[in-house]
Every structure is written in structure tokens, then in C-alpha cells.
Amino acid sequence: MTFFETFFAMGGYAEFVWPAYALTAVVMIGLLVVSMSALRSDRKHLENLQRHVRPQRGQISDQLASNQETPNGDSGTEDVAVGEPATGDDGKA
Amino acid sequence: MSLHKFANPARFVRLSSPLLPWLWISTALLLGVGLVLALFVAPADYQQGESVRIMYVHVPAAWMSMFVYSVMAVASAVALVWRHPLADLTAKASAPIGAAFTVLALATGSLWGQPMWGTWWVWDARLTSVLVLLFLYLGYMALWQAFDDPQKAGRATAVLTLVGAINVPIIKFSVDWWNTLHQPATVSSLSGPSLPASMLIPLLLMAVGFMTFFSALLIIRIQREIIARKIRTLQMLQANPEAAAVTAASAEPS
């Protein structure tokens, strides 16, 4: 057997070792992609919103948003009808 | 107050963003070198043969599943007691990562258990307590979805996290307190690691790599939560400027 054949055979445990590594890679890369795309789409969404809100309002809301108890969390769906369509709900939802 | 000064979300974004490239570079290096050592250099085990290589992903994933929960527990305590503005967000951003690591620990453990133990799954104290950990993560995420008001959701989920935190020492010590099919700790045993350096080094590289991966991912996810909150405030302002302003103002920190 060549080096690579031996390597991929994993001493007869290939069917267990490779799925373990593949699954780990898929889950970790998946987490990264989901988190990045959620951040990107929310960033875009926020820019759009800020363009539509009068600047004065925008400043106020920025202050409010940086406050701890500001009543918001997820890009909730109940406000969708009035604002921009809520893109990128929580990636895991 | 000084604590709240540092907890300012805008400041968090400003301070954490420059860390990201360094964290990603470290992650790539650690996991890259770790994988090469784990797959090509590390020796086969005298009992388990090549199947021992599953350890290099299973053990770091299992460690992270407990570590991420510990981070959430600390964040939840801070959220409940000090009302730290970033604490809720940290816990919320961590949960899916922790759940993913727990799934990985269970799945890779299963793939290791089948050839070595002769079974995919047993209901021993270690495996069962890790399954409970997964349900705690899933319950946490479901509870967030169940509330419209993030303030209430933050409180409820923080309480859930703290109650569930008792499970972390149970997982850790289950293999010592009860007899289980899962073997006791190798690396953190009192007599020192019963693992040769040729196996310990790749294991630790992978574990540290998982840790930097988690840190970078957590920063991204917290930044995203901050933006999501801003979006919500803006949408409320647009819909009903007066009401939103009043609600926001009345919710200012005490």
C-alpha cells in the first residue's frame, strides 16, 4: 500500500475517524459562515434604516441603542410591517 | 459608573474588532499545526490503534462544551446582579456555539465508542449528563425565542443558565463519582496527564485552537447582537417615535 492508502485506511478505522473530522469541520465552518453572514446582513440593514431615519432621530436612537435596558434584542419580526423588512433573523432560529 | 463605561456596546465594538485578525490567524495556525500533528505525527495507541485520533477533535469539543456553558453562567450572573449591558448579549451569542460543540462532542464520541466500546451510546452518567447539557443549550435558545421583550428574555434565560450550571461539575466529576463506561480524565488527572507528549501536544494545540475560534466567533456574534438591538430601536422609533422614546428612556439603567 502506498503511504496515502495506509493513511486513509486509518488502520481499519477510516469509517469512524474520517466522519469525526469531517463533521467537526462542517460544524465549525458552518458556525463561522452563519455568524458572518448574519453580521453582514444586519450591518447592511442598519445602514439602510439609518439612511431613512432623520439624522437627529438617528443620533438619539444611537444613544438609546447603546443603553443596557433598551427594549430590543433580536431583529424582531413584530416590527417588520412598519420598518424595513427584517433580513437575517437570528442565524440559528 | 466605571463598570458601565467599559460595558458600552460601541466601545466593545471598537476594542474587540482589532483583536479579530489576530484571533483568526492564531486559530488557523493552531488548528493547522494541530491537525498535521494529530493526523500524521501522533502515534497510534497500543490498545486503540489509529482510532485514537478521534481524541484530537472529541476532547477539545467536549472541553469547549463545558467551557462555553461556564462563560454563559458567569455572563448570566453578571446580567442578573449587575445588569451589565453586554452580559445578556454575551450569553445569548455563546449559546449556539456551545450547542454546536456539544453536538460535536456527542457525535465524535459516538463514532469513537462504536469501534472501541462496541456501542454508539450508553446511558452512563457521563454521556447522559452531556446530553442534558445539550438540552440546556437548546432550552436556552428556545426560551429566548419565547419572549418578545428582550429584557424579560434576558432574565429568564439567565436564571435557566444558572440553574443548569450545576450540571457542569456533574459532567466533569461523573467519571470519578460513579462507575461509568466512559473512562476517567486523562489530561487533568491528579497524577498528571497519562498521555505521552507526542499525543498531548497535538491535543493541546487543537484545544487552544478551538478556544481562539470560539473567542473570534463570540466577538462576531456579540457585534451582531448589538447591531440587531440598534435595528430594533430604530424600527420602534420609525413606527411610533414618541412611544419608543418613552419606553427606551424609562428603561435606562438605575
Place this chain on the structure above:
Amino acid sequence: MLPSENLPLEMMVKPKNKRLSLLVVVSIILVAAVGLMLVAFEDNLIFFNTPTDIVEKEIEADRRFRLGGLVEEESVRRDDDGLTTRFRVTDLTHTVEVSFRGILPDLFREGQGVVAEGKLNAAGVFIASEVLAKHDENYIPENVAEALKKSGQWRGAGE
């Protein structure tokens, strides 16, 4: 602005301390409660019984349970049918005779840990329906183990 922001500092700190002490008290009660529960349910949390448990608990025949221990050295025998394996499980104090029909896991070896599920028959032989291998927390490179065995310095378990 909230009224509390105009209050003296010690008044502002109070609710925080109250929440902190509440958290500490609730946590202590929770830990105590879970601790008591775990002690109470200890018998159910145990995955297997050792040969000594069997002697001490006097487990009756025909009750299903799991037996765990080490496969005694030089005790493994294969019946003529080629399927049934007989071996003794020991915890170094007591031993139990085990009979198992089926395929053994890769790690099943003399001197290694094992967990078998089944029941005792009238003769006191444990008739296993499933045998799982248990491994210890020690990892040793294959070539190191071989070299040690060759030089006669081997003190570990296994063949």
C-alpha cells in the same frame, strides 16, 4: 432620568447587593438540593455492578443488570460452536464467570475493563446479552508499548 440617579451612592448600591446575596443563597440551596438528590439516587446512577457488589447485594437470578470489571488473565475460552465466549470478570476481590454468545468489541482483551449486560443463571454464571469494552485513561504509543514488551519492562495491561 430615573429618580434613583439622584440618590446617594449607598442607596444605589443596595439593590445590587440584594440581588447578589439572593443569587448566592439560591445557588447554595440549589447545589445542596442537587447534591442530596444525587446521593439519594446513587444506586441508579451507577452504570454497572462489580463482582463484589454481586456478593454484597445478593442480586437474585433472573434480574437484568450490568456487570463490570477486568477480564481475568488467561480466563478467555471459546466454545466449540465458535460463537460462545467464556471468561471471568474480576475486581481483584471476587470473580464472576461470564458466558457470551456474539461478537466482542475490538478492545475486548484479557486484563482490560469490560461491562457486560445480562443476568445470573441458577448456577451463578452471568449470561451476557451484550459485552462492552471499557478502556482506561492511559494512552501509550503503539511502538513504545511493543519496545517495552520486548525488553521485558512492560508493566501495563493488555496482551
